Amino acid sequence: MSAARTIDVSEVGLRDGLQIERTMIPAEQKIALIDTLSKTGLKKIEITGFAHPKVIPQLADAETVAAGIKREPGVRYAAFVPNARGAERAIKAGIDDLKAGVAVSDSFNRLNVRMTTEEGMKATDEIAAATKGTQSRLVGMIATAFGCPYEGEVSRDRMHRMMDQLLGHDAPIIYLADTTGVANPDRIRRTIEDLNKHFPDATLGLHLHNTRGLGIANALAGLDCGIRHFEGSIGGLGGCPFAPRAVGNICTEDFVHMAHEMGIDTGIDLDALIDAARMAQEMLGRTLPGMVMKSGKASELHAMDAQRVKVD
């Protein structure tokens, strides 16, 4: 399979990023950043999560954020929901895409959301049931899809059962998440080949972390396998609280930059996205790992005199 010429990028920094930041960002600042992102050409933005406020205090303002944003036509606004209660709240808040994420690894799922994988899958059934007859839809997330820091290799059979379940609920996209950044390009390819073989009608996406510096290389492996749906965090912010020495998702604008350089269309205004990444950086008050916002695009030509460095 060859690389798609048009891909779909989903921004998850406001949820996967902010949920582990120590800094509590006021709702109005989140809203301002989401409104900026809505004008970049992104078609999917994960704006918050509907977990219990005690579990993820950084996202305790979920309803306020959802009510405060200016919804851009054509943009789908998503949120992470761990259970039926979260689904009800998200639906009431008018969230388009409810992200239901369960880890293939039992150990990881228990640490992450205090449910076994089996219990998590039951919660997904309840989330799916909650969306029935509403404008909201369930989007699938299979966490630790490429390995677990506690268990190592994950069970392919378990992953297949999760795929079956999500497809049974008509999940329009199923994101395979490298939650703790243990994937490598080979494992990405083998996993996608396996799932393509067993579930030819499924639409797969990749949710990658850059924990070991392989995030963008893993995304390239996914592109080469024909994957069209990718998630990232602007500036590379984010991470996972239970991942050993976790770091963030792949940097959205660095990934979009690579795609554009390769002639792949994202529908995104990269300059506007870089501006949004700088806004996120200011909001958090620290330098984020994104590279293109510092180096500029590869296609930007520089004047020679401006770069002259004294060498003698």
Place this chain on the structure above:
Amino acid sequence: MSAARTIDVSEVGLRDGLQIERTMIPAEQKIALIDTLSKTGLKKIEITGFAHPKVIPQLADAETVAAGIKREPGVRYAAFVPNARGAERAIKAGIDDLKAGVAVSDSFNRLNVRMTTEEGMKATDEIAAATKGTQSRLVGMIATAFGCPYEGEVSRDRMHRMMDQLLGHDAPIIYLADTTGVANPDRIRRTIEDLNKHFPDATLGLHLHNTRGLGIANALAGLDCGIRHFEGSIGGLGGCPFAPRAVGNICTEDFVHMAHEMGIDTGIDLDALIDAARMAQEMLGRTLPGMVMKSGKASELHAMDAQRVKVD
């Protein structure tokens, strides 16, 4: 062409890295780091450069470094040489591999070494002549092989002429350098395909920078094209003084980690290499960009209790 199962990694941090660091590292510290690297299984280590000391003061101790290291049998010690004078010094110092680098882009080459590409190629002829009848050999470097920050696309004809020249001098490896980090996986593939077609007997290598976060993805594209020779800097240190807002080479241990995770043999003891990266970090007194030295290897399993985070 499919990925090689055995690759050859060359460490260039002591030259490409240190030449732009503001910190002047004493020769004995460089020697200690090189001696540590010599025991990691690396077969190629670029230890210094023989430019005029006024041009690159950080490498003014080239002779002292070359004389001070303990040479490990089977390891080739390399150095960058800009001209005949540098070649004579390097040969006298017992350097195995003389790296002669010329940029395809005239603008870049003039800024970098104050010679046009044509003059640089003449210098390469002189370096090659100097190695005749010695134990030293010429290794080729084509800089700005994937684009120039001042000129944009580089001429393929010019690159072919440089290949012809280097092959005429029996260069055993010709490294294609993405000097300022403007490459993308597609351009890497197209360039390698073109050179493989026109120069089927050449042995190509990749010297990549991570300026825009694509270094490891570009290396993956090279691996996929069957490239077997790669350069990197431990910890990701390094860069280029004339590259606009330059950052370092790809991080050697992060790249080796990826290769090992993909089942590709490098002959390198990754744990020993990570220790060397930590040593480089201490030597420079600042956090280097390498990721695996912070996160640990993907294959390392973690105890669940050690990672428990309070969530309520």
